[in-house]
Amino acid sequence: CWCAPPPIMNAGLLEAFPAYFSYFRQNAVTTVVRLNRKLYDGRRFEDAGFEHHDLFFLDGTTPSDLIVRRFLHVCESTDGAVAVHCKAGLGRTGTLIGCYLMKHFRFTAAEAIAWIRICRPGSIIDQEVGVQAFVQHYNNNIKN
Numbered sequence: 095c096w097c098a099p100p101p102i103m104n105a106g107l108l109e110a111f112p113a114y115f116s117y118f119r120q121n122a123v124t125t126v127v128r129l130n131r132k133l134y135d136g137r138r139f140e141d142a143g144f145e146h147h148d149l150f151f152l153d154g155t156t157p158s159d160l161i162v163r164r165f166l167h168v169c170e171s172t173d174g175a176v177a178v179h180c181k182a183g184l185g186r187t188g189t190l191i192g193c194y195l196m197k198h199f200r201f202t203a204a205e206a207i208a209w210i211r212i213c214r215p216g217s218i219i220d221q222e223v224g225v226q227a228f229v230q231h232y233n234n235n236i237k238n
Contacts, residue, residue: 115142124174127165129186145172153185157193165190166197188217 111134118126125145128136130153136146147168151157157165169176180186192206201209210217 111138111142115139115144118144118175118177122174123177125168125172125176127168127176127178127190129178129180129190131181133181149190151186153181157186157190162190162193166194169194183214184217185219188214192218 117123123144125147126136126139127147127149129149129151131150132148136148139146145168147164149157149161149164149168151161165178178187178191188207188210192201192203192210195201195206195209196203207218
């Protein structure tokens with residue numbers, strides 16, 4: 095979670111659901127994207143009125159072209175904010191958010207990584223090379 099009040103960050107996962115629902119509603123979140131293996135039932139979010147998407151890829155790796163395209167489509171087709179998470183919120187989450195920043199805000203890979211690390215120190219360590227490679231791949235294959 096990129097920005098969450100301490101009660102949410104410190105709560106156990108099952109106990110935290112009502113706090114997430116309230117926080118997300120207050121901050122116009124309409125969609126949740128999970129990037130890690132299933133640790134909770136996504137229907138909990140759907141039953142509370144949120145869209146929930148699973149885009150799993152292994153920690154420490156870069157996402158496939160298909161995962162990146164699906165992630166960008168989810169972000170581009172929602173009316174509200176998108177909450178993105180993986181298990182620790184450092185690698186996979188930052189990597190896909192970096193891809194979004196590069197596409198929609200024309201960040202370079204270095205700028206996207208730096209911005210994400212300001213927002214969430216320690217992010218995108220293992221995936222840094224992959225994020226930089228994404229720029230070239232994006233420019234050649236995904237831009238439109």
